[in-house]
Amino acid sequence: MSSHKSHRRRGAAPVSGNPKFYGRHAVYAALDNPDRRLIKLWGTREELGKIVIPEGLAVQFADAADLARYVPKDAPHQGLVLEVAPMEDVWLTDALAVDDDTRPLLILDQVTDPHNVGAIFRTAAAFNAVAVITQDRHAPPESGALAKAASGALEVTPWVRVVNLARALEEIAEAGYWRIGLSGHATATLEQALTPGRNALVLGAEGDGMRHNIEEHCDQLAKLPISEQMESLNVSNAAAIALYAATVRRG
Template identity: 40%
Template structure:
């Protein structure tokens, strides 16, 4: 495949930053928030053991017990660290489309925070340009998503759009190729992903891509299943497909 679309861009609806502070918990998420500096980290609470992390040198840390950290985190999966930060800085979807040869991942109503976080981590590691989520019936960048991403969302731009099918149409008008993951698709290594921008669309567990989203894709691609299981977890499938596509986006 080679790009040959008329280029016409229009604004894509993105979620503005929410008001009020946000919670980040877990060692990697707090570390990456401090390292990325995309949003301010106002306060950090840590257990005595976690407070000894070398990357906390120079950071004002309130040393408290584990119960206090868990209370502030709202979770027992805090690993001894919790921070109060600024609201998550959502990206603008139209700007993601304007990046040179973008590699974007779009999730079609994936609601499990663990899957969204894991996909964000794989996308960031594979060098993706951004992650796009529907504004409704989809997980947002919550503290649980931050934790599941190991802090990758602090580096990977994440945008939300009002209508995913409309966004995919805008992506095609901007010259990008759209590939949906679907069991009925062609083998994932058959398409020539070329040097144009790419959007990889992943559907929700069990339901897959919705009909209008599926019809908005240029092609559907599938991973071979050589064992006895009927499907891969969506985050595992996304990781494999991202690394198959990413060599075309150095």
Template identity: 35%
Template structure:
């Protein structure tokens, strides 16, 4: 398994808290003492070696490192069974996010962040024509990558068929849909499909959806960023599943 670097204070702290295997942590030798000690203490609790290094060393790893970087093994992907196991452990109806050909790592990171916030049980991405789990995604997720499992499948349509066989309803988004996203019920096992930034979901994936919802567009723009659309839908699922105060 290849090595990856996580950079930035919060992503590194979240990585250490998650219990993930960390090889070492590098901190800027001239970093403010209070911040430096916070990183060192978190690493010490996980028995991870910390090295104080000059800025040039961190600059060679990547931009925007904020004076800290952690060397970790490349990210492991989950399986669909793993995602179902998360839902079962919480005694909740499965709630998955399917990303069809999403290419922007910042969008994936943002979606992971929201998915973790709403308590989704996992994300599914295809192996081909899709962004994968990278350091950029990790940084954009601000640590959520350590908490939300991501399953990588060879064929998204086959994965959808498997989800359907396991009583999961698959909901797509389409501007031409007749049903407003606020009209749907989401208390059953559900998988939300979010398409690519430019083309939306593929024809075959759309064909396999059980139904479609749309986000009303009252202004002049005709579409929203993929991560924004996904966040709106995910919070609607949470709103329908949980009463305020639960």
């Protein structure tokens, strides 16, 4: 990205507990998002010289060593750090109102690693998922590490946080989705479980998998046909394969 153009004015936002995004993809995407409230931008003269600074945004020049103080140790900030306010909540009813039977819905049960969740958001955006749904008490907050792994996807894929995931799955079924829970002990494969209509893919945390109550709220359990040499896949890899399979099926 050689030039970034944005002239939107942003309102003030609370400064306590705000995440700091870093890296070009995450920062550029946040600057481009009219729904993202921006607070302050730090950058090297070289990187700031490549972008048009949004009107009203506080900016501070810094060298690479100074920027390193704002990010996790050895994190690749690429000369840019942007403090933002977390996105406003997306309601489940709004996500379910999307009238498109070809786009999958993705539900995560107690997936808490920010790098995995960020990678899942990146894949969800790539395959045009309707939204990513998590339980608010068992999911990571927006953070620089999550946004870096998402590579801009946080700004384009809705993140729905719900209080009760089982109840949310009931609403998802009422909206016409076929709820497929990925589980290593399932007998059917994902290819067999996918329907021509609305598919909702449910993934659990690595190791423990989905909780029993969440499995009970799925219409069908399915597995990925992986080799017996491996017990399971990283949850972000599993999500990528599942979303690809759903895309191929609707094609």
